[in-house]
Amino acid sequence: MRGGPSGGARRRAGLSMAAEHKTKLSKNLLRMKFMQRGLDSETKKQLEEEEKKIISEEHWYLDLPELKEKESFIIEEQSFLLCEDLLYGRMSFRGFNPEVEKLMLQMNAKNKEEVVEDETVELDVSDEEMARRYETLVGTIGKKFAKKRDRANYEEDENGDIKPVKAKKMFLKPQD
Amino acid sequence: MAEAAGVAAEFFASNRARAARAVLDQVVLPGEELLLPEQEDGEGPGGAGERPLRLNAGARSRVRVVCGPGLRRCGDRLLVTKCGRLRHREPGGGGGGVYWVDSQQKRYVPVKGDHVIGIVTAKSGDIFKVDVGGSEPASLSYLAFEGATKRNRPNVQVGDLIYGQFVVANKDMEPEMVCIDSCGRANGMGVIGQDGLLFKVTLGLIRKLLAPDCEILQEVGKLYPLEIVFGMNGRIWVKAKTIQQTLILANILEACEHMTADQRKQIFSRLAES
Numbered sequence: 390m391r392g393g394p395s396g397g398a399r400r401r402a403g404l405s406m407a408a409e410h411k412t413k414l415s416k417n418l419l420r421m422k423f424m425q426r427g428l429d430s431e432t433k434k435q436l437e438e439e440e441k442k443i444i445s446e447e448h449w450y451l452d453l454p455e456l457k458e459k460e461s462f463i464i465e466e467q468s469f470l471l472c473e474d475l476l477y478g479r480m481s482f483r484g485f486n487p488e489v490e491k492l493m494l495q496m497n498a499k500n501k502e503e504v505v506e507d508e509t510v511e512l513d514v515s516d517e518e519m520a521r522r523y524e525t526l527v528g529t530i531g532k533k534f535a536k537k538r539d540r541a542n543y544e545e546d547e548n549g550d551i552k553p554v555k556a557k558k559m560f561l562k563p564q565d
Numbered sequence: 566m567a568e569a570a571g572v573a574a575e576f577f578a579s580n581r582a583r584a585a586r587a588v589l590d591q592v593v594l595p596g597e598e599l600l601l602p603e604q605e606d607g608e609g610p611g612g613a614g615e616r617p618l619r620l621n622a623g624a625r626s627r628v629r630v631v632c633g634p635g636l637r638r639c640g641d642r643l644l645v646t647k648c649g650r651l652r653h654r655e656p657g658g659g660g661g662g663v664y665w666v667d668s669q670q671k672r673y674v675p676v677k678g679d680h681v682i683g684i685v686t687a688k689s690g691d692i693f694k695v696d697v698g699g700s701e702p703a704s705l706s707y708l709a710f711e712g713a714t715k716r717n718r719p720n721v722q723v724g725d726l727i728y729g730q731f732v733v734a735n736k737d738m739e740p741e742m743v744c745i746d747s748c749g750r751a752n753g754m755g756v757i758g759q760d761g762l763l764f765k766v767t768l769g770l771i772r773k774l775l776a777p778d779c780e781i782l783q784e785v786g787k788l789y790p791l792e793i794v795f796g797m798n799g800r801i802w803v804k805a806k807t808i809q810q811t812l813i814l815a816n817i818l819e820a821c822e823h824m825t826a827d828q829r830k831q832i833f834s835r836l837a838e839s
Binding site for chain 1: 601628629630631632633634636637638641643652654663665674676677678679680728752753772775776777779782785786787789790791792793794795796797804805806
């Protein structure tokens with residue numbers, strides 16, 4: 390029985406494949422991750438270096454001798470702001486424009502860098518107590534939003550303290 | 566004038582670079598080279614004996630010196646490019662100091678960071694063209710105002726006065742200005758209000774008036790309620806309650822450049838009486 394034209398083609402292809410033994414795979418295919426798992430680390434490094442060479446050859450660069458840049462200690466600035474302490478440009482006198490007068494105080498104070506002394510605020514609650522409360526608070530609120538499975542982690546001890554959360558079992562990717 | 570001529574004669578005679586420290590507050594001419602303090606050791610005649618011996622004579626500790634307007638870097642020295650008086654300021658922290666030439670001119674060259682008064686000349690698409698007195702009009706984007714969004718456009722018309730600062734200003738590109746600071750706040754920049762008078766003065770006068778200890782402004786402030794805006798491009802905008810007061814103020818500010826302190830006090834006392 391005749392297999393038809395497709396059958397004949399397959400048989401022919403099979404014969405030719407057996408004759409060639411190696412099919413030539415393209416470079417891009419070889420660079421793919423699944424093809425590189427079987428290679429040694431050395432071959433991998435070689436491949437990487439070759440790739441880098443290709444990339445760096447394509448980059449353009451100036452073919453000039455290396456000029457040593459002299460470190461200059463003089464900086465050129467064309468602005469007068471560095472040289473002289475100038476006041477802010479908008480001014481208002483005797484209450485003509487109250488907003489500008491407020492601005493004047495603000496900007497000129499910034500220029501002169503008046504340091505505002507930080508007033509130490511007296512604490513109502515001490516730091517230790519704050520830390521204690523916060524510790525328990527995190528657990529209580531966390532319990533509220535935890536899913537049923539995670540609530541097991543929030544089991545309480547005899548004293549009523551919340552046990553530390555156990556490490557969850559994560560999906561482990563299979564090693565090759 | 567005799568002092569300047571003497572200085573020039575000495576320069577052309579000796580043609581040697583002078584120490585910057587020695588020339589402070591004196592008139593310098595374009596083309597002069599100035600030595601920074603560290604370089605005077607070998608050059609000056611009496612230098613060798615004064616400096617104490619250093620362990621590593623080769624490596625001197627160099628401090629960063631800033632050369633300001635009117636000066637350029639020429640190798641290790643400063644080259645003067647404008648005529649005027651050489652000034653110096655010691656820094657608060659960090660190293661070196663600032664040297665600059667205190668010169669006088671009327672033509673403004675845009676400099677990054679300067680606050681200027683500009684006049685809106687055209688409105689094209691998303692930007693305004695603002696005339697700041699330089700070689701080209703600066704561009705001002707309509708989003709560069711406080712609280713401006715694409716839907717909420719600022720109310721700026723052709724002919725309005727704008728107080729803003731430069732973000733881009735060099736000889737290769739068109740200057741760009743904005744009316745907000747780096748945090749996005751206006752800080753007094755933006756459209757300057759209605760009425761008032763805009764007039765032009767020299768750049769040196771603006772710097773003199775904006776100096777921290779300026780007596781002229783303190784005396785002016787005592788006359789009557791008024792508002793002034795100074796632009797570093799030589800433009801001043803003044804406003805007072807009546808037109809006459811505004812004009813008096815404008816005349817005083819223009820004239821005080823060439824008046825001595827006594828003449829100024831006379832004028833102020835006369836004004837205070839009337």
